[in-house]
Amino acid sequence: MKMSNNSKSEEEIQNLRRNLEEIKAREGVLGYILRASTSAAVDIKDPSKIIGYAALSASVLESGEEISKIFNLGEIKTILLEGADTKILSLITDDHRLSIFMEKKFDHKELYADLSLS
């Protein structure tokens, strides 16, 4: 699957969901939020953090898109936000917006490769 605004087939999205199921089981991955235009899949290991993570995910993606437009960065490939002990990898594919939450020490590059998005 290629990161672009081209239409993604339902099969590719299903494939992404399958990969996410596998990824979220890994130690150090805290969960993910996958939003489409009319639906969302939220799978966060600590339920008390769902609301906070959802707000942060939306903020990361919105701020990322806005800043990308301001500085003419072109199409967004990835957005990475790192905090004190947690990091978030966000991606935009078609009308799907994905944020994966993980421990800071977790290798996000390896995770990105395993999503089979490129």
Add this chain to the structure above:
Amino acid sequence: MSKEVFVTALNNSLKEIRNICPDIKCSFLFTKDGTLVAEDALTDDIAMEKAMSPLQNLTEKAVMIGDLDSFLIDGSKGKVYISYTNEIYLAMVLSNDADMLYLRSVTHVIIPTILKLLETVFPTPAKPQKLDSSLQLFVDNLSGLRSRFIGDTVEIGHETRNQLLDLLNGGDVNEVEIEAFNGKKARCKVKEIEDSELEKKSLIRIPEKTIQALEVKKGELVKVRPITSKDLNVASKELKKEESPDYNYDIISTFGESQSVMWRILKK
């Protein structure tokens, strides 16, 4: 050191960093509250100002993960990388093939070193200005749920409280009078909290309702004076003068050196 010299030194530092890292298209420094501190000459002022709002939004939301440490947008035509160091954010617009490892190592060494050097050579005016009977502090707003529960209490740091105690020459500081430069005043209870930001920036965190009453904004200076027992005596006399035809007021007791007075309302 004057603000201008500090900013010029940082602007020049950003320019020099760009000289050794040609992948940097432009860069700027900003604080958590969205204040631009410095920029290199190639930074588009309009773009930078537009970016402050989403950046501030992001830094506020990042509290959820222990504050923003770094932020990277990887686009098809370039990148934006933001990193936090010494209470300041460095934002860099980079070319597409920028070597992130090299940039990280350069910026994580150079910027903190420059900031530390500037602070050592020219200490910044972080301490509250002491007036005869009051301190000048910067307004910070106390919002959200905490503001609802805290009532008319303001928050100050430990050092600021000590400075207020010095003004009192004894006793305790449990209540202060805040005076805005427009002359509006408010009296609030005081709570000391552990917060390095309050100390370093000489802040007084005031509930939104009181901010509105004082007609001040975040970042403005206010005069803060500890309430003394003398003030309370004057207040009690004033209150006696304004006795209601139906009721008398009587002081039952006072608490501490300069604090609360318990009133008894007596029917005539």
